[in-house]
Amino acid sequence: MATVTARAHPNIALVKYWGKRDPVLNLPAVGSISVTLSDMETETEVTLDPSAEADRFTLDGASAPAEAARVGRFLDRVRERAGIETHACVSSRNNFPTAAGLASSASGFAALTVAATRAAGLALDDRELSVLARLGSGSAPRSLFGGFVEMSAGRSTSGADAVARQLHPPRHWPLTVRVAITASGRKQVGSTEAMQLSERTSPFYGAWVERNAADLDEARAAIAHRDLERLARVTEASCLSMHAVALSSEPGLLFWNGTTVRVIHEVRAARARGLPVFFTIDAGPQVKVFSEAGTSFALEQVHGVEQVIEVGVGPGAEVV
Ligand code: DP6
Numbered sequence: 001m002a003t004v005t006a007r008a009h010p011n012i013a014l015v016k017y018w019g020k021r022d023p024v025l026n027l028p029a030v031g032s033i034s035v036t037l038s039d040m041e042t043e044t045e046v047t048l049d050p051s052a053e054a055d056r057f058t059l060d061g062a063s064a065p066a067e068a069a070r071v072g073r074f075l076d077r078v079r080e081r082a083g084i085e086t087h088a089c090v091s092s093r094n095n096f097p098t099a100a101g102l103a104s105s106a107s108g109f110a111a112l113t114v115a116a117t118r119a120a121g122l123a124l125d126d127r128e129l130s131v132l133a134r135l136g137s138g139s140a141p142r143s144l145f146g147g148f149v150e151m152s153a154g155r156s157t158s159g160a161d162a163v164a165r166q167l168h169p170p171r172h173w174p175l176t177v178r179v180a181i182t183a184s185g186r187k188q189v190g191s192t193e194a195m196q197l198s199e200r201t202s203p204f205y206g207a208w209v210e211r212n213a214a215d216l217d218e219a220r221a222a223i224a225h226r227d228l229e230r231l232a233r234v235t236e237a238s239c240l241s242m243h244a245v246a247l248s249s250e251p252g253l254l255f256w257n258g259t260t261v262r263v264i265h266e267v268r269a270a271r272a273r274g275l276p277v278f279f280t281i282d283a284g285p286q287v288k289v290f291s292e293a294g295t296s297f298a299l300e301q302v303h304g305v306e307q308v309i310e311v312g313v314g315p316g317a318e319v320v
Pocket of ligand 1: 013139
C-alpha cells in the first residue's frame with residue numbers, strides 16, 4: 001500500500017475567476033491572479049489500498065458525502081492517467097473553517113493532486129499537475145504554487161494551456177492578509193453552480209469576460225512594481241465587477257451580509273486616510289483585507305465581525 005501526505009494552502013484571487021468556457025473539462029472563461037496564503041492549510045493523506053472495494057473520503061475526521069463524489073471523480077482521472085484501478089482512502093484536514101468562503105476546495109484539490117499522483121506512482125511536471133488539479137476545481141491549480149500566481153484561461157479546446165504558473169515567489173512582496181469572518185457555517189450556493197447561473201443569465205457576463213485581459217495586465221504590472229495603490233484599484237474593481245455579475249444573475253446572487261458591507265466601508269475610509277489597505281470578497285460573506293506587512297489595521301471592532309485571521313503570503317503545495 002502506498003501512502004502519501006501532501007500539504008497545500010488556500011489562495012485568494014486578486015483578479016477573479018468567474019465563469020467557464022467548458023464545464024466538462026472545467027476550463028475557465030477568464031484568467032485569474034491570486035496570492036497563496038501562509039498558515040492556513042489543508043493536509044491530505046492518500047492511501048492506495050488494493051483490498052478496498054470503493055474509495056473512502058473523510059474531511060476533518062467525518063464522512064463528507066457531497067465532497068466524496070467530487071473526490072471520487074477526481075481519483076478516476078488519476079487512475080486513468082496511471083493505468084491502475086486501485087481504490088483509495090483519502091483523509092483531509094483543514095486548519096480553518098471549511099466552505100466558509102475561504103477557498104478550501106482550492107487547497108483541498110491542490111493537496112489531493114500532489115498526494116494522489118505521487119501515491120499512484122506518477123511523476124508529473126508543474127503543467128501536468130496544473131491540468132489535473134483544474135479538473136478538481138478551477139482555483140486549485142493556483143494553490144500548487146506559492147506567492148503570486150496566474151492561472152491562464154487558455155485557448156485550446158483540450159485545456160492543455162489552461163494552466164497556472166508562479167509570477168513571483170512569496171518574498172517578492174510580503175503582504176499581510178486579514179480575513180474578517182462575518183458569518184460562520186456553510187455557504188448557501190457553491191461557486192460552481194453560482195458562476196454557471198451567471199453565465200446563463202447575467203446581462204453583464206459578456207462585459208465581465210471582455211474586461212479580463214486588461215485587469216490581468218494591470219494586476220501583473222502592479223505586483224511587479226509592488227504598487228499597492230494600483231493593485232488596490234484593480235483588485236477592488238475585479239471583485240466588485242464579479243459581484244455585479246452575480247447580483248445581476250437570475251435569481252440574483254447576493255453573497256454579502258450587513259457586516260460585509262460595513263467592512264468594505266471601513267477599508268475604503270482607511271485608504272482615504274492614507275492607510276495602504278484594500279479588500280476582496282469571494283462567493284461568500286467574508287472580507288479579505290490586504291495591506292503592506294507591518295500596517296496595523298484592526299477590524300475586530302467593526303460591528304458583526306466574529307473573528308479576524310491574520311496571515312501572510314505562503315508557499316506552494318508539497319509532499320510532507
Ligand atoms: C469566487 O474554483 O471554487 O473564489 O472551478 O467550479 O470548482 P470550480 O470553482 P471555484 O471558484 C472560485 C471562485 C472565486 C474566485 C476565484 O477564486 O478566482
